[in-house]
Amino acid sequence: MATNDRLLVQILLLGLLAASLWVLAPFWSALFWAAVLAFASWPLMRLLTQLLNGRMSLAAGILTGVWVVLVAVPLVWLGFNLADHIKDANALVKDLQVEGLPPPPSWLEAIPLVGGRLVEMWHTIDQQGAAFFDTVRPYLGQVGNWLVARSAKIGGGMVELALSLVLVFFFYRDGPRLAVFVHSLLERLIGDRADHYLELVAGTVQRVVNGVIGTAAAQAVLAYIGFVIAGVPGALVLGLLTFAFSFIMIPPLIWGPAVAWLVWQGEIGMAIFLGVWGFFVISGVDNILKPYLISRGGNLPLVVVLLGVFGGILAFGFMGLFLGPTLLAVAYSLLSDWVADRAPPAENLVDKPLADEETRG
Template sequence: MRDINDRLLVQILWMALLVACLWVLAPFVSVLFWAALLAFASWPLMRLLTRALGGQTSLASAILTCGWMLVVAAPLVWFGFNVADYIMAANTLIRDLQVDGLPPPPPWLINWPFGEWLVQAWNTVDAQGTALLVSVRPYMIQVGNWLLVNSARLGTGILEIVLSLIFVFFFYRDGPRLAAFIRSLLYRLIGAERSDHYWDLVAGTVQRVVNGVIGTAAAQGALAFIGFLVVQLPGALIWGILTFVLSLVPMGPPLIWIPATIWLAWEEAYGAAIFLGIWGFFVISGVDNILKPYLISRGGNLPLVVVLLGVFGGILAFGFMGLFLGPTLLAVAFSLITDWAQKEELKVSPPAPTDGRPDMS
């Protein structure tokens, strides 16, 4: 009886220690998650650089970390300092519209389909602009509050990404030992054969999600660059690169093409503003809902509906981390249920009847 009590006391102490460690690490969960994810996604590059440097792991880790700082952190921080300028420009535009109204309609508008109706609507809005702004003011306040909340989330996401770039150095340097430690825990829990299966399942799912996120971000950056070239936006390449970087965080691309559209309208380039607004909403932002699930489901044995549920349900449940956690959790659960169903089917299916003759099928 005493041995049982001693073992129970040891288990309680171990559980208390584990809870205390998780409590300490709780504020850094998202940062450590992004650092581990970035190290996992770029590990082939880490291997090549380590081999080129003659096995100097720490030096290779430092070089890659500095490279990520320049490529990712610098544009994000620069954008964060310029968000205030975008907000001031939007406030100035609204104030000028209240005082001066709209400028005269462009001459080419009359040549568009329904051109006369568009010119008449333009003049009506210009004549009743003050009353219109007063009537839509409550909705503008709601939109402003929504933008404020999402701007705060964007700032939090940028801070997490910058901090994760600091911790990624340690994942680069100690990644193999950490992976070996996790695999040893899996061996103790579920055995070598099953642990290898689920290790490959989780690694493959995470790799496909990473490829989907990065591939979609690259597509959005390229499409944004094309749109900026069409409307002849100054610094189109820089804005395209920044769109690629911000595509890695929720609601990132609209923070580029919406201010660009407003700026074009401010410069009285109304055709370019209309084109960029449509291009940004339906193409730049719309491709995220099509390309990302396709890339994530490609190359795996998961049904597309499971991937979609994992992506969107994970985002709703865990935030942006759910983009990776959702498909991974559903992939493991789907594999467990499939294996269990196959084993149960083998148990209940009766053996094939034989009459003593060999099976010639």
């Protein structure tokens, strides 16, 4: 009878846990990002708490306000700037429909070998512009619907970001109690190895945060410098966009169109400079700085962490940037511990062939 009662209690507890996870399912993404942000900036929280004589709630409120200013305000400002640029693009398309292309730039004909052919192509496109717009007009509605859907998704992401910035306050304030709870839970599950795996997860997440955010910041600064030197308008906005696109590892989508714009304006020298700067400096820093920051201070093979980063993004989306390497790191450590426990000592592996030879002799 006691066994049946215990089984019933376990089933009820599992049902309660499943129902709780179901209730929290819409907020998993926001909870995840709030936890990552709180963990990555916990040294700042600890320092601010010390400066405020241990008042954690005040420190959490101040640090949350700082994140709102540093993250939410620039994103809103960036959204308004993008809206202005979209209006300019629409105006350009309407002008092209009504007035056609402007006269070809003088430098276009001066290009050796292909200059004359490019000018003829320019005039052909200008003459056929009306027919071209008539051809693509049926697809403009589909493009508009796609843009509306993307805008709704971006709006949902903004709401999720706002919720994350609210939740991060509670992670700051209750961080020590949450850490004790997680440690007790892992200790109940895996015993003495709880500290080891907590340090492993914490170290992996911290290195990925340093590598991803550090690389994105470096690329944004280098891109801003290149845009300023090349005289590209909106250098600060483009730098912020480079920071955002660095997370999905495609900053050429920012500096590439800037190079094309410089070519359009006839600034061939600056276009060549920005193209070289973008390819070798902005994009090249990703191949040097990110692996260094991710592998720094860890004992995991770099390939495990990098495969976790790329595979995690493909499997889980942007959340996989942190989930992927953490899962692979834990799995690699578990397998290493299992092999170490089962493998015979190295000296036995060396002595065994000698003993076999003596037995045969």
